[in-house]
Amino acid sequence: MLAALWAGSVWGVSYLAAPSAFAVLDSTQAGSVVGMMLTREAWLSIVLALLLAVLAWRSADLDAKRRRWLFWCIGGMLACSLVVYLGLQPAMAAIRESAGPAGVRASPQWGTFAALHGVSQLCYLVESVLGAVLVVKSR
Template identity: 40%
Template sequence: MRRLTDALYDVVLTLWVGGLWTIGYLVAPTLFAALSADRQLAGGLAGKLFELIGWLGLGCAAYLLLYMLLRAGMAALRRWTFWLVVLMLVLGAVSLFGVQPLLAQLKADALPREVMESVLRNRFATWHGVSSILYLVQSVLGLLLVLSSRRGSK
């Protein structure tokens, strides 16, 4: 059973961090490039994907933290990788439950215009920037977690 949980740890970590990098740095830019004539559609699709990876991240973080606690007990609290996952979880939750709904509300408030053509443009741009920074930090932390996992410091 331990082999299965160890393997599942690696799969879950790969799924989460790989998903962050794939959606954020491959899929979203490709959507905006391919749908350059309809940025609203590209933004809507990208938003759905970021929401999906946010929910996936919550589930993955829960498994990773549970795994570390069950494997190492309270000693897990002294490992930097445990706190790295906690930080990634917090960043993901702030984005999913705080920033993304705010961006969606700004888009809705701007209707019937696109938000970037409305008086809400500056607020949207600011919060979009906050969202991008949170995502970048989470992605880099995920990369550190993957690299640390390769050295066996679960």
């Protein structure tokens, strides 16, 4: 159940909520809303990773190979989330802040911002795939 909650929250924020926010709000408002959702998603990821790791560790009916798979999936998903939350989001926020009222697209740092955003999307894609594997392997 925890694996499904984690994977579902990643899918919901990444592929439903974030694109919807950018579709109906101006980019500054959407960025703020999505940033808040991603921060909450990161904290949820930390909590669920810890809970799932403890459950996998304490589960007597898991063989060593399956337990290893679960730990790799949990660790990979958590790593993706932390890279975005601790590395990419602060860097992107700093670029947004320095861009001023003209916005990031008018900033000379637009290329850097776009590259960071692309890496962020790749991290969420990897986390999504790992989430699917985690849901299947944890049954």
